[in-house]
Amino acid sequence: MNQTMKRVLNTVLISAVSAGLLAGCGGGEGTKQPVDVQASAKPFEGEKLTIVTANHPWGDAIKEMVPQFEAKTGMKVDVQSFFEDQLTQKLTVQFTAGSASPDVYMYRPLQEAKLFFKNGWIQPLDDYAKKDDDYDFNDFSKAAVGSNTVDGKLTGIPIITEQHILYYRKDLLQKAGIPVPKTMDELIEAAKKLHDPKNEMYGFAARGQLSALVSQISSFMYSEGGEFMQGDKATLNTQESIKGMATYATLLKDYGPPGVLNMSWPQAIGVFAQGKAAFFADANSIYKNATDPEKSKIADHVGFALFPAGKAGSKPFNITSWGLTMNSKSANKDAAWEFMKWATSKEIVLATQKKGNPGARLSVWDNPEGTTAFPKEYADVTKETQKGGVDHSLPQINNVSEARDIIGAIVQKAISGEDIKAAADQANKEFQALIDKEKGK
């Protein structure tokens, strides 16, 4: 009796402990079988989709509208949201493990399209997008689609676009009798005049953090005629590129707030919203941080202007910051496309844009209803910028993160007072090596 008890006890103990150990290793997702399909009006009745979004106002807006989609199609849609940085890591790990979930996910085309596409994590969408005439794919802005194109293949549908613009303080400019700067020289002049560090008023605020600043210097470089790379050749140390970066570095070094080297956009727009900077340059999409009275002390005084012109004119970036794309391993691609088509249809883009998410459909921007969410000046500047602009704000290679760190170092060194030419020469060499390595494969 005693022996038996002991044996039972042993077995139970061991299996319990080992089971506990192994439980952490499994990660299986129950596969779902479609319920028998008979209602032909709802061809996807009973299908289940997993969508992953960033913690972004667009994701929130879509989440609210998903029940409409579910009612229309009979699908069941599970929406998960993650912070920007965690999103990439989560997706990377899942895709490396060959996961069929999520079916559809939000991604940052300029940062991730090339690498994800190369790694086989993205389903090319050309056939889907052009299949439906109703969908009207040509309605999307050319530059926005350009951001989502790798090797001639469509990697995603643009959902959020952004343009580089100049934010300014109406009240300060008016008081000082300074007109809104239209050129780089005027901007530097105005920033200098309004810079008054003793009273904690700084001429110009923008990103100074290594990696974060790279997309911001792009417009400065383009507007002087510079570029990150041309073909397979790194062009960081051309006269034009250096001129653009030098302007940016000078603005931050001489007229910027203290501690700028550690600022990404939240800190930089924070300085502006606290009323401590006269000018602020960044993407238009984050304007609410400056115009929302709950976040900003100067909500009523924010002006929006076209990006100032350099030697080559005003050439700000005009890009897709977020796109929607499909997992190439998705078990039900037609259902996944059905969702994407719905989420990026004219009707839904209008609805999300009304909530302040600047979309990529030109017809929505031309629709007076489409701009109700935005201040008038903002809508005008955005529409104007959308006509031209450059479709990338980052170098177009696979390893964008590494390139960002190489390029960002030039500007950080310049802000710290080192020689920009030497820094650019050094970075150009490293950047060229990176490009060569990728082409070699």
Place this chain on the structure above:
Amino acid sequence: MMPTNWFDRNLKWIYTMPAVLFVLLMMVFPILYTVRISFYEWSMSATVPPKWVGLANYSALLSDIRFWSSVKNTFVFSIGALLAETVLGVAIAMLLYRDFRGKNFVKTLFLLPMVATPVAMGLVWLLIYEPSIGLANVLLKMFGLDPLLWIASPKQVIASLIVIDVWEWTPMISLIVMAGLSTLPAEPYEAADVDGATGWQKFFHLTLPMLRPTIIVAVMLRLIDVLKTFDIIYSTTQGGPNMKSETLNIYGYTLGFQYFKLGMASSLLVIFFALVMGLTLFMIWLRKRLEVSV
């Protein structure tokens, strides 16, 4: 009767099995796998398989300026933090060891930084170090000093990070030293009193030598941890500005999860692992030697 006998005979293996399995699965396997990946080039791609490159990752690292600057940053940060923590930790332990009213309350207070979530604390320090409105500069201005840039300055960033680490981990050294203090015999002190020794003499000639083994253990535990510091640095500077606070751990993370160079990241981690292992073995050897000589 047979199975029971089998169980009885192998009981010692059976009961240790879960722990052994855990170590094998969660520690030994990942380490060996990391060593394996370190000989490959791999971007986590599903379509392009890992490519065998032999020692190329290692030689690339050894000629990489960023690697060497991260080695330097790791050591400057670790040694600086460790020295300050040991001196302060022992001092605080001596103060708290004496009897006074509210002793337990003060002790608990001192332990709080260690218990708090590091990333949350990193964010708090980010605000403290904010150059225009942060608490650190407000305090400096109150005392009539010039404000500093703290973590936003390439020159001050390591020192600023050391301050955070010292704030967070000094209590751990104090805790261990206090435990050591309570085991010290009373007789030597009585003898010293009879001989008329001053408080300082007692500290330097009695307490410190007798505490030496305890302090070495505390330093060793802390050393392993401080070399691996990640959370504090990542949540405040991510290695910036100008990569001046990029330690081995941060660089490894960047290589792996931002540049997707899994092979290179793994070889860095293998070197790092060897480094920590070597230092730990050295400390163990030192401790044995010192214990023998005491």
